[in-house]
Amino acid sequence: MLNKFKKSKLKEIKILVDLKFHNKFPPEWGKNKESFSKAISNSLDKINIIAEFKKASPSLGNINSKADLENVLVFYKEGGAIAFSILTEENYFAGKIDFLYRAALFGLPILRKDFIFHPLQVEITATTPASAVLLIVRLFEDMSDFERLYFYSLEKKLEPVVEVFSEKDLEIAKRVGAKIIQVNNRDLNSLKVNLETSYNLIKYKEDNEIWISASGLSKRSVLVDLKNIGYDAFLIGTYLMKQEKICLTLRNLVYGGNN
Numbered sequence: 001m002l003n004k005f006k007k008s009k010l011k012e013i014k015i016l017v018d019l020k021f022h023n024k025f026p027p028e029w030g031k032n033k034e035s036f037s038k039a040i041s042n043s044l045d046k047i048n049i050i051a052e053f054k055k056a057s058p059s060l061g062n063i064n065s066k067a068d069l070e071n072v073l074v075f076y077k078e079g080g081a082i083a084f085s086i087l088t089e090e091n092y093f094a095g096k097i098d099f100l101y102r103a104a105l106f107g108l109p110i111l112r113k114d115f116i117f118h119p120l121q122v123e124i125t126a127t128t129p130a131s132a133v134l135l136i137v138r139l140f141e142d143m144s145d146f147e148r149l150y151f152y153s154l155e156k157k158l159e160p161v162v163e164v165f166s167e168k169d170l171e172i173a174k175r176v177g178a179k180i181i182q183v184n185n186r187d188l189n190s191l192k193v194n195l196e197t198s199y200n201l202i203k204y205k206e207d208n209e210i211w212i213s214a215s216g217l218s219k220r221s222v223l224v225d226l227k228n229i230g231y232d233a234f235l236i237g238t239y240l241m242k243q244e245k246i247c248l249t250l251r252n253l254v255y256g257g258n259n
């Protein structure tokens, strides 16, 4: 799957190259951005949830095609999410880059979720309200390309959230000094979820690193368990997008019990 994802971005990259060539690239986002890492480290005592807006996925197809961005995000915010993850990939996840601008109105930090491997994708992200950008280690054949994009993101004042699936990925993430590590429980090639990935990799967590567990999460007891072994935040999409009572469900995950 990873190659398919990469391929589906080529058209967009070509458009970005043209924009750059004709000097039509938009200016960087001028307003203040909410810090993604601070939102997590400021509230380490509670269950920190990064709530994801995701209308479709390659493993499930349609998740909630009728979902309206504003309607969902208002419940995410009221439900106690500390940040948003917004899918902008169009072909497999029914996302749009435009969602980032609309999400900014809610005042929570935004992570741009997409398949990013070209410097102009980072550059265009810097023109949006997103304060963090996902970099998936496996997407890069050449690790010097990953390294370059990692530092380019920092230069563009974006916080790179580095996604790993294995010890090998993690080693590469650590080599650049990644501060925000996201362990994806779903293997992006087979699309299978295995929570053991989160349990296995946490032993490598070091001081001053923020660790996020992502994918296949829906039970508060699992979140509490993962928090106890060191996870600072949890990224949840499908489960929330499928709820009729998003706000209540989220509150129960964050605070537990009968909220």
Ligand SMILES: O=P(O)(O)OC[C@@H](O)[C@@H](O)c1c[nH]c2ccccc12
Binding pocket: 052, 054, 113, 114, 115, 136, 163, 184, 214, 215, 216, 217, 235, 236, 237, 238, 239
């Ligand atoms: O919908 P879930 O199982 O709660 O998973 C959310 C998130 O982890 C997932 O969307 C994701 C994690 N890494 C990605 C990389 C690209 C696209 C999507 C993702």
